[in-house]
Amino acid sequence: MQKVLRPREVVEITGLSKTTIWRKVRAGIFPAPIELGPNSIGWETSDIEAWLASRPRRGGGMTEDRVAA
Numbered sequence: 470m471q472k473v474l475r476p477r478e479v480v481e482i483t484g485l486s487k488t489t490i491w492r493k494v495r496a497g498i499f500p501a502p503i504e505l506g507p508n509s510i511g512w513e514t515s516d517i518e519a520w521l522a523s524r525p526r527r528g529g530g531m532t533e534d535r536v537a538a
Contacts, residue, residue, distance in 0.1 A: 473503070482517060517538035 480487060493499030500516035 472514045473505065474514055474517060475511050476502075479512055479517060483521065487522075 474482070475488060476490070479485075479490060483490070485493070490499060494501055500512055500520055502510035502512050505511050
């Protein structure tokens, strides 16, 4: 069984605010939450992990030449 992340946990993991998360959900660029009850929602861990993995990486860090040195 997969863990369900509550909104507070998703904010902590992603570094996004609740408002930004909802804007991205409405825009279709962030996973939609699942309804846990009439007043509670959550995200499956795998959905958040997949979204994070899909984010582009910034270049300019360590290059292979620097790592080898």
